[in-house]
Amino acid sequence: MAEPSKITIKTRLPVGLLPPNLERAQIKTERLVIRPYTQGDLAGMHVLRTQPEVMHFTMRGCIDQNLAETQERLDWYLPPRDLESYNWAICLAETGEQVGMGGVNRLKANGQSGWPEVGYMFKREHWGKGYATEFLRAFLDAWWALERSEVELEVDARSVDGIVDGAQAVAIPDRVTAIVDANNRGSLRVMEKAGFRQYKQFVEADSRMGYEGKDITLVGFIRSKET
Numbered sequence: 001m002a003e004p005s006k007i008t009i010k011t012r013l014p015v016g017l018l019p020p021n022l023e024r025a026q027i028k029t030e031r032l033v034i035r036p037y038t039q040g041d042l043a044g045m046h047v048l049r050t051q052p053e054v055m056h057f058t059m060r061g062c063i064d065q066n067l068a069e070t071q072e073r074l075d076w077y078l079p080p081r082d083l084e085s086y087n088w089a090i091c092l093a094e095t096g097e098q099v100g101m102g103g104v105n106r107l108k109a110n111g112q113s114g115w116p117e118v119g120y121m122f123k124r125e126h127w128g129k130g131y132a133t134e135f136l137r138a139f140l141d142a143w144w145a146l147e148r149s150e151v152e153l154e155v156d157a158r159s160v161d162g163i164v165d166g167a168q169a170v171a172i173p174d175r176v177t178a179i180v181d182a183n184n185r186g187s188l189r190v191m192e193k194a195g196f197r198q199y200k201q202f203v204e205a206d207s208r209m210g211y212e213g214k215d216i217t218l219v220g221f222i223r224s225k226e227t
């Protein structure tokens, strides 16, 4: 029998249990301070989101046109919406400069895989220094440590190694996914360094502004806690 592309599994996710920004402790790594957003991050986020090379590989594909557009995005991460995602400002420990942002925007990716989806972006002048990998490893430690409750989730069967048990929902330890443009070689490498496994490649309509009518090839990655 052909393997179904989607299956329902049982897992444990921090749905409805994310702490508010005020209760989130900073995450510290060797070179980074990863902290919850405040309204004071608007200017730093705008610099990041107005670099064309950075925005090119995001779903939006183009820069923010003005501060109001950046504010709209920042509002996703400020109270009262801070409870909906687990996204962080990434700063240099030495200078405090905000060099990037990243985390889980969607707790249950309604699109491709079903699992929580992680993303990240860094200012162009800071690429190639290992910051994305350093961030992702530390972020995942914080992610796995969050309080969880049991949920049923419809996921891509390939993300759970094709484990299917008829009508029964199998219990699977939680995972995170990331979807990367097949041409984004830097991010593909970050995935590899952070212990993610490629589980699919697919083509869909390109959602980026300026690419209407074109297709994009994407790579799906999955990471379990124990990897």
Ligand SMILES: CC(C)(COP(=O)(O)OP(=O)(O)OC[C@H]1O[C@@H](n2cnc3c(N)ncnc32)[C@H](O)[C@@H]1OP(=O)(O)O)[C@@H](O)C(=O)NCCC(=O)NCCS
Residues within 6 Å of the ligand: 053, 054, 055, 057, 058, 119, 120, 121, 122, 123, 126, 127, 128, 129, 130, 131, 132, 133, 134, 179, 180, 181, 184, 185, 186, 187, 189, 190
């Ligand atoms: C992708 C991105 C986050 C990587 O950040 P970073 O801090 O430079 O990542 P790291 O330094 O931790 O690792 C990058 C790795 O990719 C490699 N790399 C970068 N560009 C590459 C390219 N064009 N071809 C091959 N390898 C490349 C680097 O050499 C490095 O690998 P190494 O440590 O083995 O040398 C950054 O380029 C970015 O913000 N891009 C725009 C937004 C984006 O693409 N976000 C991800 C969406 S899925």
